Amino acid sequence: MPTEAWLNAALLFAVFAGHCELMAAWCNRFHGLKVRHRVTAKVRAVHDLLVFGAIPGLLFGFGLFGYRLLRGGEWSAVPWGWKAYFALCGLGVISLLVCTARNLFRPLPTGVRREGRRIDVTAELGFKPIGTGRRRHQAAAPWNGQFTLEAVELELTLPDLPPGWDGATIGHVSDSHFQGEVGLPFFERAFTELAAWRCDLYVFTGDLLDKPARIDWIAPTFGQLTATNPAFGCRFILGNHDWHYDVAPLRAAMTAAGWGDVSGRVETLLRGGDPLALAGDESPWLNGPPDWSQAPPDAFRLLLAHTPDLYPRAKREGVNLMLAGHNHGGQITLPLIGPVYAPSQHGVRHAGGTYREGALLMHVSRGLSGRQPLRYGAVPEVTRITLRRPDDRANGA
Ligand SMILES: [Fe+2]
Numbered sequence: 123m124p125t126e127a128w129l130n131a132a133l134l135f136a137v138f139a140g141h142c143e144l145m146a147a148w149c150n151r152f153h154g155l156k157v158r159h160r161v162t163a164k165v166r167a168v169h170d171l172l173v174f175g176a177i178p179g180l181l182f183g184f185g186l187f188g189y190r191l192l193r194g195g196e197w198s199a200v201p202w203g204w205k206a207y208f209a210l211c212g213l214g215v216i217s218l219l220v221c222t223a224r225n226l227f228r229p230l231p232t233g234v235r236r237e238g239r240r241i242d243v244t245a246e247l248g249f250k251p252i253g254t255g256r257r258r259h260q261a262a263a264p265w266n267g268q269f270t271l272e273a274v275e276l277e278l279t280l281p282d283l284p285p286g287w288d289g290a291t292i293g294h295v296s297d298s299h300f301q302g303e304v305g306l307p308f309f310e311r312a313f314t315e316l317a318a319w320r321c322d323l324y325v326f327t328g329d330l331l332d333k334p335a336r337i338d339w340i341a342p343t344f345g346q347l348t349a350t351n352p353a354f355g356c357r358f359i360l361g362n363h364d365w366h367y368d369v370a371p372l373r374a375a376m377t378a379a380g381w382g383d384v385s386g387r388v389e390t391l392l393r394g395g396d397p398l399a400l401a402g403d404e405s406p407w408l409n410g411p412p413d414w415s416q417a418p419p420d421a422f423r424l425l426l427a428h429t430p431d432l433y434p435r436a437k438r439e440g441v442n443l444m445l446a447g448h449n450h451g452g453q454i455t456l457p458l459i460g461p462v463y464a465p466s467q468h469g470v471r472h473a474g475g476t477y478r479e480g481a482l483l484m485h486v487s488r489g490l491s492g493r494q495p496l497r498y499g500a501v502p503e504v505t506r507i508t509l510r511r512p513d514d515r516a517n518g519a
Pocket residue numbers: 297299328329361363448449450489492
């Protein structure tokens with residue numbers, strides 16, 4: 123093949139990569155909206171058609187036949203409309219390079235210490251806990267990381283943390299997506315890990331289930347947890363997948379399991395006489411933003427939000443620490459590039475991990491499962507967070 127044909131092949135490949143990035147960016151932002159499953163399913167079908175259809179389109183329509191760019195054809199023959207779209211795909215390539223650099227070089231924010239421990243749940247149980255359901259073949263896919271749990275321990279140094287809260291521990295779990303393909307034993311193991319940490323407070327940040335019949339899994343999982351400090355207990359909010367069902371029985375079942383509903387509310391917790399205002403925000407799907415004026419003015423502000431997209435409002439409202447889920451770490455990550463899909467207005471920027479946005483520190487859990495029980499490069503997560511004051515750490519406390 124002549125040099126010019128190789129160059130055109132490289133250009134067509136770049137166009138394809140940029141096109142895929144644009145389609146993913148559009149799909150991500152659409153999935154971050156308040157829309158029903160039936161609508162998102164149609165959008166995903168269009169996305170799949172445009173992504174997979176681009177392969178024969180570019181290869182045959184522009185490369186081998188049509189404009190014959192791989193067989194001596196000239197770009198001058200390509201209509202301006204297509205050239206304009208290909209230039210747009212160039213922006214997609216730049217976005218892809220930025221995402222890759224962010225994935226490779228994003229450091230932990232200042233004041234964050236992280237340790238992770240992998241638990242091979244299949245090896246521990248002696249069997250892969252695959253249940254029933256039409257997506258069980260996805261769960262059984264080779265190298266699926268769905269049944270590897272990461273126990274993440276975070277130590278967060280927070281400048282505005284009151285002295286009474288130094289050393290307090292929070293167990294964070296998100297996105298259980300009880301559905302059936304991932305069997306109950308997997309979730310029981312995850313909650314056993316959380317229980318063993320004996321945290322002062324446990325929190326859940328939404329997407330409880332994808333099948334209402336699985337409501338009976340709440341008792342053997344969430345019901346296992348008892349906060350070390352009975353005054354704090356366990357608190358939850360719901361997420362966009364819960365929004366598709368009647369949420370009243372879900373909230374009632376969580377309450378019966380010992381979990382307090384903090385959605386759209388502010389509660390003040392005292393430790394060592396110091397106040398911490400704990401609030402929940404299920405926007406844009408269920409109960410909206412809390413009224414922070416109900417919190418003592420000097421209270422440390424901890425927000426539970428399902429989607430990390432709420433971080434700009436949290437920043438404006440002076441939230442110190444925000445815990446979220448929703449993005450599942452992207453569920454599938456590509457080598458070097460990292461996550462590609464996340465249902466967010468900010469794309470994969472907050473797919474999973476700990477982020478600093480101005481004075482706000484935010485941890486986005488990868489959660490436990492998903493509607494699609496597939497995990498590659500983004501294994502399920504349970505998290506223990508230890509709150510620290512800067513002075514106490516400097517003194518070695
Ligand atoms: Fe989710």
